[in-house]
Structures are given as C-alpha cells and as structure tokens.
Amino acid sequence: MAVLAGIGVGVYVLADDGGSGGGSAGPAQQDRRDSGGRNDPFGDSGGGGGGESPAPDSPGSPERSEPPTIDSGSVADPVSGISLPIPDGWSGQQLSVGASVTSDDSYKCPGDASNTCTKGGAYSAPALVLGTKGDTAEEVAKADIEANAEESYGEKAYGGITSHEELASKAVTVAGQKGYLVRWKAVTEKGADGYVESLAFPSPADPERIVVVRFGVDTDQQQTVIDEITKGIEVSEAGGGNGQDV
Template sequence: MRTGIAVAAAVAVLAGIGVGVYVLADDGSGGGTASSQQDRRGPGGQEDPFGGSGGGGGGGETPAPDSPGESEPPTIDSGSVTDPVSGISLPIPDGWSGQQLQVGATVTSDDSYKCPGDTSKTCTKGGAYSAPAVVLGTKGSTAEEVAKADIEANAEESYGGESYGGITSHDELASKAVTVAGQKGYLVRWKAVTSKGADGYVESLAFPSPADPERIVVVRFGVDTGERQSVIDEITEGIEVDSSGGGGDGQDV
C-alpha cells in the first residue's frame, strides 16, 4: 500500500485473527480465500492485510513475497483491474495504475511526493481500492448503512495519520444513492481538512456484490484536493461486473 492518502487498509479485522484468515460468507453461497501474509505497511505505517505490492496502490514498505514461489501481482497500466472476490472490475484512469489483490483490487495515481507530515514516507495524489465490507469490519445490512458507517474510518486511515498531521475538520460533500455495476448502492463523500499538506476528498461507496447480492462491497476513494475530484465519479461510473466470473468458492484458508 502507498503511504498517506486515500486507500489505507482497515487492519483491525485481519490483524486481530493472525495471518489473513477470513470468512466472507458463512452459508456457502459464495466467498473468497486469503493466505497468510508478511507484514506490509500502508498509510502512517499501518499494516496492509491485503497483500500485493500495495493494498492501496504503491508507496510504503514492500517486503519480500512469503515464499520463493510466490510473486507479487503485476501492475496494470491501462484498461481495468479485476476484483474476483467481489465479482467486479475497476477502471484505470489515465496516469494511474491498477493491481489485483488477494481480497480486492486497487487503482492508484502514478504521481507521488514526500508526505508533508513525515518526509521519510511517500504519498500519492489519489487512489481507490475495493474489499468486502466484512473484511473491513464495516457494519450494516444495506449499502446506505455500510457507506455511512465506513466513511469516518476511511477518512481517518487515509489522512488522519502522521503523513498529513491528522484531520482537523471535514465537510460532507455528498450522501446519496447511486447505481454501480447494475446494483443499487450508496456513497458518502467528505472533504477532509488536514493539519499539514494537501486536504483530501474521501469517499466510501457501498453496493451489493454482483457475485453474491447478500455481500456488500466497499470501494474506498481518496484524492488530494489539488487533483480533479471528477476522477472519483469516473471510477464509480466505470465499475463493471467481472465478465470472467468470480466471487470465490466459499472456502476458508
């Protein structure tokens, strides 16, 4: 994961149960798998439980793969990146890159800079990643409930750490229903005002997984306010059903 902005992994769920074991659904109607992972750092030195060279898209510390036979997923420079667990794909905007994760997918701006609150770390100007709400530990039984419950944690993990000196205030820019990949979803968008450096637009988008309507998918966004806010809408509108077929097999690892 990159350090700093926007796409921090929610570490409490997987960190609390050790090596990345999780259950997406307990009724066998679809799910996903995860394998054990070495320590990986994201915004403000937080642990990234998702794996890949970046749970949110780049920067931060990137340790070696778990074993000689395991390699990091490739970086994709154009088109889209697939999240097979949730049964969706995320579009890759111009000047961004994507990566498929063990539990989701991520797209991140290629522009980076030294984090204003901690210049030993690298921040990027925008990014987004997808994950099941249950993996993030976000509560709620509807898309609206999940989006509203997730936004504060998203903002705090994106801009609330040392990298930007913390969030001093926020303004709600949007809270509304939206259709994503043919599903009825909901989004909440804030402008987070930071203590140091760039402020940020953060958004939590939630909708039922096309692979399993009983499972809620969350896409977390973050973009520096110096960048175009419309890239969030561009990604949202470009989310599609994964035509390759995904959704996992309901097994635990």
C-alpha cells in the first residue's frame, strides 16, 4: 500500500487486490472543508486527524480535484458497491475508496481551535485500507472500534478519551449482507462526548472483502441518525457521485 496525499484527506492506493485502486475514505467527523482536524483516518499524525497540507498524488501527476458535495439523496461508494443515505442537514461526497456523509453543523475543535469539527459523520472504506484485521464482520467490527473512537474523539481534537461505555455489540443485516456493529459512548477530556460505531459487512461488490463504515456523532445529537444511515445503506453501482443509485 503506497501512502499518497489528497485534498483535505490522505489517500491510499490498494495494492493489486482484485483490480481495485484509489484513495482513502474521508473523515467521519472532521470537517472535510479543512485539511486537518479530527477523524482524518489517514493523516500523517495518525489517529485523531492530520493537519498537513495536501501534496500531489505523485510526481508529474495532475492535481486531484475535490469531489462534488451532494446535499440530498445518497452518495455512492462504487468500490464497495454500496450507497450511504444523506440525512437532513448533512452532505455527502464520493471518495476514491469510499464515500462520506457529514453534518453541516460545525464548530472549532475544543482541543485545537485551529481546526474545525462537525456534529457528526460517517464514511465507508474497505477494512484493508483501514488496516483493520479480521476474517469475519464481527472480528473486524470489534477490532476497529478503538481506532475509530480515537480517530473521532482523540487527543488532537478533543484532548483524548478518558473512558468509554459499550452501548451495543450485535449482528445486523446491511445491504443484504450479514454484518456486525459495535457502538461506544466515548467520554472526552475536552468538549463534546461522542457516540462512535464501527459497522462491518461483506462488500456487495466483492464478498471476499469486508467494508467498514465508521460513525462518530456528538452526544447532543440523537443516536437515531446512526440507525438511519445504517438502515439506509443500499447496494449501488453508481459511479458518478450524483446522489442517485443505479
């Protein structure tokens, strides 16, 4: 896997794995209009986000334009063969190896006021890209939740997580696939506490590959938005990022 850089998020390339290539999923809660802040899964600083300026994808390559923002409907993740619904007051973007939906309600990150955080978000990416280990959806979800929590509410943006409570750990059907979710309530050192969830299931586009959807939502929001997005994930072959399923 070669580490590259992108517009506002880090970009990875999947080594020859079934012919799929591309970049990282976007952050679940970092305001992706900023090149830093919380929940950038592939920032140079590791979990909790990255504040590095974007760099070219590779020597001599053209500049990567930021994908369009979608304000309603759904946003497709053609790599994993799914679409994520866009809740009211949120927006979505299709990314190189995934898709994201993010709350439009933003504020200065309490742990680093130079960056912007949002009230909630979710993004999809193959477990391989995230580096999450496991052979089953349950194994992947359980292995991913701690990294997800740190990414969403970690030290850089929120001063660190002081404790957590497991709210759910159960099997669930997503886009016709047998998956598994783990949800925590994370208590932070500074600012908002958060609900975080790691949802894992076989990709409809490639059942041998497990896709992860990472959620992070401030606790002053309703957990129901996580359930709404989970229930609204559908099989999709759309590749244009226009908010329409195929």
